[in-house]
Amino acid sequence: MRGLSLGLLVVLGWAHGAAAQGVVVAPHAVYLDHRTRSASITLYNPGADAAEVEIASIYGYPVTDSLGHFMLHIPDSVDATMPAANGWIEAFPRRMTIPPLSRQTVRLLARPPQGLSDGEYWSRVMITARGAAPVATADTAGISIGLALEVRTIIPLTYRKGALSSGVAITGLTVTPAGDSLDVRARLERQGTAAYIGTARGTLLNAAGKPVARFEQPVAVYYDATPGFMLPVAGLPAGSYRVRLELVSERPDISPDLLLRAPPARDSLEVRLP
Amino acid sequence: MRILTKVSAVVVAFMSLNAAGASAQSANINATATVFQAITVTGARYLSFGNVFPVVAKTVVVSDATSGRFDLTGQSSGNVNVSFTLPTNLTSGANNLPIGTWTGCTNGTNTTTGCTSFTPSAGATASAFSGAGALFVWVGGTVSPAANQAAGAYTGVVTLTAAYF
Numbered sequence: 490m491r492g493l494s495l496g497l498l499v500v501l502g503w504a505h506g507a508a509a510q511g512v513v514v515a516p517h518a519v520y521l522d523h524r525t526r527s528a529s530i531t532l533y534n535p536g537a538d539a540a541e542v543e544i545a546s547i548y549g550y551p552v553t554d555s556l557g558h559f560m561l562h563i564p565d566s567v568d569a570t571m572p573a574a575n576g577w578i579e580a581f582p583r584r585m586t587i588p589p590l591s592r593q594t595v596r597l598l599a600r601p602p603q604g605l606s607d608g609e610y611w612s613r614v615m616i617t618a619r620g621a622a623p624v625a626t627a628d629t630a631g632i633s634i635g636l637a638l639e640v641r642t643i644i645p646l647t648y649r650k651g652a653l654s655s656g657v658a659i660t661g662l663t664v665t666p667a668g669d670s671l672d673v674r675a676r677l678e679r680q681g682t683a684a685y686i687g688t689a690r691g692t693l694l695n696a697a698g699k700p701v702a703r704f705e706q707p708v709a710v711y712y713d714a715t716p717g718f719m720l721p722v723a724g725l726p727a728g729s730y731r732v733r734l735e736l737v738s739e740r741p742d743i744s745p746d747l748l749l750r751a752p753p754a755r756d757s758l759e760v761r762l763p
Numbered sequence: 764m765r766i767l768t769k770v771s772a773v774v775v776a777f778m779s780l781n782a783a784g785a786s787a788q789s790a791n792i793n794a795t796a797t798v799f800q801a802i803t804v805t806g807a808r809y810l811s812f813g814n815v816f817p818v819v820a821k822t823v824v825v826s827d828a829t830s831g832r833f834d835l836t837g838q839s840s841g842n843v844n845v846s847f848t849l850p851t852n853l854t855s856g857a858n859n860l861p862i863g864t865w866t867g868c869t870n871g872t873n874t875t876t877g878c879t880s881f882t883p884s885a886g887a888t889a890s891a892f893s894g895a896g897a898l899f900v901w902v903g904g905t906v907s908p909a910a911n912q913a914a915g916a917y918t919g920v921v922t923l924t925a926a927y928f
Contacts, residue, residue: 511805517838517927535803551842551928558889559842561926613926620806632815634853634860634906634917638806638831643926706891707841709928742799742838 510620511640512540512587517742518686519597519614521578523650526599530644534587536620542587543617544580544595546646548573550611550684550711557674557717559709561613561643574610574648577601599648607651609683611711616642645709649683656680656751657687657710657736664732664760669723675734675756677710683749685710687738691720694731701725707740725762733757800838800896804925808832810902817912825868825901826875833923834873835898841927845869845900846887848922853906855915862919864905873899887926 513533521528534540548571549563567573581596597614619639661676671693679685686709693702702725704718720732738751810831815821823830837843847867852859863884870878871893881888883902892898902921 511803511834513801513803515801516799517802533801535805549926554889556889559844559928560887560889561844561928615924618804619920631914632817632860632908632912632917633915634812634815634821634862636810636831636850636853636919636921638809638833639848639920639922640804640806640833641922641924642802642804643924644802645928705840707838707928740838742841744797744799 510536510538510540510618510638512542512616512618512642514616514642514644516644516744518644518747519646520747521597521599521646521648523601523605523648526601528597530595530597530614530616531592532587532595532616533592534589537589538620539589540587541584541619542593543584544582545615545617546575546578546580547613547615547643548575548611549613549643551709551714552712553714553716557672557715559714559716572608572610573612574599574601574646575612578612578646578648580614597646601648601650605650607653609653610648610650611684612646612648613643614646616644618642647684653683653749654681654751655683655685655738655749657685657754659734659736659754659756661715662732662734662756662758664758666763667719669721671720671722671732671760673704673718673720673732673734674715676713676715677708677736678713679710681749681751685736685738685751686740686743686748687736687751688740689716689718690735690737691718692733692735693720693722693725694733696729701730707742708736722762727762730760730762731757732760800836802927803834803836804923805834806831806923807834810904810921812906815906815908817908818910820905820907822864822905823903825866825878825903827903831902831921833900833902835892835900835925836896837892837898837927839892839894839896841892841896843890843892843898843928844887844924844926845890846924846926847883847902848924849884849904850919850921853917853919855913855917858913858915858917860906860908860912860917862904862906866903868901870899871895871897873897875901
């Protein structure tokens, strides 16, 4: 390495600021069935520079951690006992350059193995977008540092074969104070033969049965999960309330015809606010 | 965010007035479309340390104007996991410059005031979009040039991965 005296340092700058590297991805979730075996995603580059994009398939599914957060679990290895579709999902094109303000359709084709059993198979589509790197200006006598940003978007992919069903049961509903909120937790036991994709709706009812607080949060229950939901209670008077939790097989970000319908699951619990 | 747009389209049939028995008719139909919120993950601002000096460590905190920023959009109140792939060295040709002590913060609005801190190098962070379907992520760090650090333009890549459910 070449030595450098402080006296040699002169102004050297990075052209930084509005990088805007990334692509818009639609839809939120991809569904394929055994009959058509194909789907597509649309990518749009809203930036002023071309975006280099790469598509990959990985296996993973959501779980909940000890805090009740949904986390993406990616196993270290995938074996035959796992309902993994990532090994037989192909993207066309897999690599592309999307010019500024342009869109690109990516076809996803499934080539499932012969004799695939009825069921639901999962994968995640990972879209990596790279934009132009930051550009150093002129002088090279000093030390200048700039870091480019790269973004990866991971969306769920579901492959279905045969008649499938889904549902969820609520057990073990608990409510504990957490600052100016209530931490609502419940064990969600998946029913049927497919992941439960839906929405959790919580309502706090006062003694008169009037709703005084709510939450609404998308949920994805691939295996049994114990999510936590925060129900804001700041400013509410002390007294008896009832927390009502309802799960419905609806998602505002996914077309209803792609979701497996299931009867709503409900539970409630009496609580007292100090 | 789901937006149900109902467009009332007026269809007017113009009938030839010289046709026998012709009369003007009009009818209304509703055209509906459901627009789903798209997902966007954008590297909105480079992380830049500007000029540094040998043996003088330089830190960019998340509230600095030169911190890195990612802008995410998605479903209102939807869950998202945010994780980072971070360099340990920046490079300029064959020369390395250590970087570390990463800091991060997330917020549903585009301000670091009141944002939720996290450690980008500590694995995935569970977060959620705001009611408006927005999430902003800032990242900062510290570079430590050596006494004999070679001059040059050092670069690296910060990768944010956003997993939707």
